[in-house]
Amino acid sequence: MTAESVSSGAAPGGLDVALAGRRGDFAIDAAFTAPARGVTALFGPSGSGKTSILRAIAGLTRLDGRVRVAGETWQEGARFLPPHRRALGYVFQEASLFSHLSVDGNLAYGARRSPGGVDAAMRREVIDLLSLDRLMSRAVADLSGGERQRVAIGRAILSRPRLLLMDEPLSGLDHRAKDEILPFIERLAAGLDLPILYVSHDLAEIERLADRIVVVADGKVRASGPLNAALTDLGLGFVRDPRAAAVLPARVVAFSQEDGLAELDLGGQRVFVDGSGPEEIGLERRLRIVASDVSLARAPLASSTILNILGVEILAIEPGGRADLAILLALDGAPDLTFMAKVTRRSAARLSLAPGDRLHAQIKSVSLATSAMPRSR
Amino acid sequence: MIDTGDVFSALTLTLELATVTTLVLLVLGTPLAWWLARSRSLVSDMVGTLVALPLVMPPTVLGFYLLIALGPSGLGGLFGLRSLAFSFPGLVIGSVVYSLPFVVQPIRNAFEAVGDRPLEVAATLRASPLDRFFTVAVPLARAGFLTGTVLGFAHTVGEFGVVLMIGGNIPGETRVLSIAIFDYVEQLRFADAHLVAGGMLVFSFLVILAMSRIGRRIGEVRP
Numbered sequence: 001m002t003a004e005s006v007s008s009g010a011a012p013g014g015l016d017v018a019l020a021g022r023r024g025d026f027a028i029d030a031a032f033t034a035p036a037r038g039v040t041a042l043f044g045p046s047g048s049g050k051t052s053i054l055r056a057i058a059g060l061t062r063l064d065g066r067v068r069v070a071g072e073t074w075q076e077g078a079r080f081l082p083p084h085r086r087a088l089g090y091v092f093q094e095a096s097l098f099s100h101l102s103v104d105g106n107l108a109y110g111a112r113r114s115p116g117g118v119d120a121a122m123r124r125e126v127i128d129l130l131s132l133d134r135l136m137s138r139a140v141a142d143l144s145g146g147e148r149q150r151v152a153i154g155r156a157i158l159s160r161p162r163l164l165l166m167d168e169p170l171s172g173l174d175h176r177a178k179d180e181i182l183p184f185i186e187r188l189a190a191g192l193d194l195p196i197l198y199v200s201h202d203l204a205e206i207e208r209l210a211d212r213i214v215v216v217a218d219g220k221v222r223a224s225g226p227l228n229a230a231l232t233d234l235g236l237g238f239v240r241d242p243r244a245a246a247v248l249p250a251r252v253v254a255f256s257q258e259d260g261l262a263e264l265d266l267g268g269q270r271v272f273v274d275g276s277g278p279e280e281i282g283l284e285r286r287l288r289i290v291a292s293d294v295s296l297a298r299a300p301l302a303s304s305t306i307l308n309i310l311g312v313e314i315l316a317i318e319p320g321g322r323a324d325l326a327i328l329l330a331l332d333g334a335p336d337l338t339f340m341a342k343v344t345r346r347s348a349a350r351l352s353l354a355p356g357d358r359l360h361a362q363i364k365s366v367s368l369a370t371s372a373m374p375r376s377r
Numbered sequence: 378m379i380d381t382g383d384v385f386s387a388l389t390l391t392l393e394l395a396t397v398t399t400l401v402l403l404v405l406g407t408p409l410a411w412w413l414a415r416s417r418s419l420v421s422d423m424v425g426t427l428v429a430l431p432l433v434m435p436p437t438v439l440g441f442y443l444l445i446a447l448g449p450s451g452l453g454g455l456f457g458l459r460s461l462a463f464s465f466p467g468l469v470i471g472s473v474v475y476s477l478p479f480v481v482q483p484i485r486n487a488f489e490a491v492g493d494r495p496l497e498v499a500a501t502l503r504a505s506p507l508d509r510f511f512t513v514a515v516p517l518a519r520a521g522f523l524t525g526t527v528l529g530f531a532h533t534v535g536e537f538g539v540v541l542m543i544g545g546n547i548p549g550e551t552r553v554l555s556i557a558i559f560d561y562v563e564q565l566r567f568a569d570a571h572l573v574a575g576g577m578l579v580f581s582f583l584v585i586l587a588m589s590r591i592g593r594r595i596g597e598v599r600p
Contacts, residue, residue, distance in 0.1 A: 060497055083500040084508075090501035096494050100516040109512075110502035159502050 013070045015040075015163055015195045021063035023052045028063060028219035034195045034212065036070070041206040041227070042199045044216035050199045051093075053216070054165050057197070058090050059083040069195075070162045087115075089156030091166040095148035097140045103151050104136050110159030118158050129191065130154045130184050146177035150184060157192070164196045170205060178205075185209060203238075207231075207247045207288060207369050232328060232338040234318040239326040239340050245290040246339030247369050252280045261307075267334025272307050273366050286369035291326065293364040294341035298351060300360045308363040314355050317348070327353065329361055384573060386549050387557040394465070394553060395533040398472040402480040402529045403522075405473070410481045410521075411510070414488035425485075429478050436475065440542025443471045447543060462543045468551055471543045472533045480529035487521020488514060523591050531584045535577070 013036030020029040028049045034040035042050045056063040059074065060083055067075040069088075074081045089110075097106050107127075111118040127133055130150045135143060143151065149169055156164060169185075170178045182205070189196055189209060200206055206213060206227070214224040215236060223230055231238050232246050250264040250271060255278040262275025264285060271287060300309055311332035320326030325348050331337040341361060343353075353359075413425050431439055447453050447467050453460035461467035491514055499509035515522070537555040544551035546560060554573055561570040 058501055060500070083497070084503045084505050087503075088501060090498070092494065092498065096498050098495060098498070098513060098517075100513075100519070109499070109504075113503040113508075155502065 013037075013195075015057075015197065016066065016068040017053075017057060019053060019056050019063040019065035019067070021056075021065070023049070023061070023063075026052070026219055028052055028056075030214075030216065030219065030221045031065075032214045032221050032224045034197060034214075036195055037193060038211035039189045039196045039198050039209050040212040040214060041210035042197060042214050042216060043203070043206055044201065046201055048216045049219035050201075050216050051167055052219070054090075054167050054197065054199050057163075058088055058165055059086055060090075072162070087160070087162040089159055089161035089164045091149070091152050091156050091164070091169045093168045094172050095145070095152040097143075097148055097151055097155075099140050101140070102136075103132070103138055103140060103143070106140065106151055106155050107132070107158055110155050114158070114160040116160070118160065123158065126154050126157050129187060144177065145173045146181045149173065149177075149181055153184070153188065157188070162194055164192065164194055166196065166198045168199050168201070171200075171202070182208060203241070203243075207245065208286070228338065232340055234316060234326050234328055234340070239291055239318075239320055239342070242292065243290060244292070244340060244342075245288050248287045248289065248337050248339065250285055250287045252283050252285060255281055266310070267331040267337040269310050269331060269333075271310070271363075271366055273368055288367050288369040289339045289363055290365070291340040291342045293366075294329075294339065295362045295364070296327070296341055296343060296347075296351065296353065297360045297362060301362065304362070306362045306364060308366050310361045310363065312359055312361045314353060314357045314359065316355055317353060325353075329359075332358065383548070384557065384569060387552055387554050387573070388576075390465075390549065390551075391534055391553040391555075394468055394472060395530045397469050398476060398533045399480070399526055399530045401469065401473050402476060403526065406477065406480040406484060406525065406529075407515075407522075410484035410525075411488055411514070413481070414485045428481050431475050432478050436536065436538025437542055439475060440471065440539040443467075443474065443539065443543050447471075463545045463547060463551060465550060468540060468544045468553075471539045472536060475536055475539045476529045476532045479532045480525040483521045483524040483528065484518060485521075487518035487524075490521075491517045520592060524588060527584055527588050527591075531581065534580070 015034040017033070018031035022028070026049065030049070030053050042053065044050050052061065052063075055061045057067055059081060062080065065075065066073070069086075072087075073079060074086050098109065101109065107123075111123065127136075130153060132151060132154055135147055135151060140148070140151075153169070170181060173181065186209060198206070198209060210227045212225060213227045213230045215222045215230060223233065223236055228247050230236055231244070238244050248266060250266040252262050252275070253265050254263040255261075255275050256263070257278070260275060261272045262280055264271045264273065264287065266287060273287070312329040313332060314327055315330050315338065316328040318326045318328075320342055323344050323346075324342050325345055327341045327343060327348070329339055329341055409424075409428070413421055413428070444462050445451060447461035447470065449459050452470070453462070461470065495513050495517060496509050499513045504512060535555060537559070540551065540553055540556060541559075544553070544556070546552050546556050552560075554577060558570050558573050558577075561567070561573070
């Protein structure tokens, strides 16, 4: 994750959106870009206009402005392509499979209509990717919510889109179904060579899936950029959430059979987390560091149960609550890798913390954002 | 003595009329039902009301207006005839108007029940409007089509007032079963009347039974 400029234009192959208009008594004015690969989250509270923006990108509803995808203009000025002429996949909140078709028929619906068609190899790949094999002969009505959503995702991908839009695809599911389907979406995001726009009001999902985030409030874009840059932007207020966390990329370098801990490289420093096995070595993982789990010390504690102690520099200090301060930290030697600490005003005064100070951050628990998902509120 | 040739000719004419009428109604009624289901304009409300009128109007009133409409200053004149009334085409036109609500209403309700979402999904899967109408809207509304077809057919078989007004009683041309019964009773041919009336009774029973069975079977696979 790099601190690239938020206002940079869309990379070739990416998504470039600038839409404005009224939906009922609600004004939307949103402009953002998304790169050609990876998940861009459209985040905001319910009723903030996320779905309206997504529908307008698909052409299902009409707003004024511009939509460009992979160098192709879907909408600009008088030009307005209807949805069926836009090469997009749309996964709706509820699975909305065609009840008059089988699972196979649903998958074939989009595939048959995609220009160039879908060959057997690609079909096989999508079926394997989403583990749809066992579902093929089942009636749509007999599928569970999670299974339906997997079929809907497969159907969207098999129409060979150049942009995948997902409108809170997990919101109708219970926790068990969410945990079951999230790994599939993760694999998808890693394997698909197209931009994915993922609408959600659930930060836990976004921490797991997104590479970038567009923060929407009252129909306007409040911020957009790399995920961690937004999560640790003290001005955006994520830090006020009790579960506020940073999400950082780290590489697994070792695994201890003795105590089950994986050792990860985070910007040149070492972090230990509950690991799953030696097969993880070499893989990139997302570390989730919760701000309220981070404490600061001038000198490293010699005897402590805390395993993860990182050298950091204070970048900024902001009020975080009545008794708390929110402190933005960067890893020593890796200024792009930022996370937050919540400390009491009294402690901060006692240590006379100030921007520029180099300290030891003791982290009570570091977890993998890809392990068991934190429960949404 | 029962004149089976007489009954048979009335029966084939009735089936012919009901078949042609139902086919015409499906062709005309489907787009009409689609429009009524999707439009919220005053015009569509007014057309919807017009379509429903035969449900409450006395068939003789309808028949009277049709008689005028099919006459020399109406459709009949258009085709260079004295009148379309008292002919098979005239009978078809009358039956179409009279049975219209029985076909349009179930199809319209079924289209409304389909809702926007499946069509939006189809649009995002690159189906054009016509494509998604035939591959999504129609299959999802199939229960409405079956109900409309059965009701339209049965209702045409059973119509009396309109046929009497515009069709008269020409054997082999406009003399359908319901008229035939009326005729037999007037001529005190009770055996013939029994045969036809009994047949109609069984037919009606089977129609309603079939409809409820179809409705349940299709209902099972609907979401």
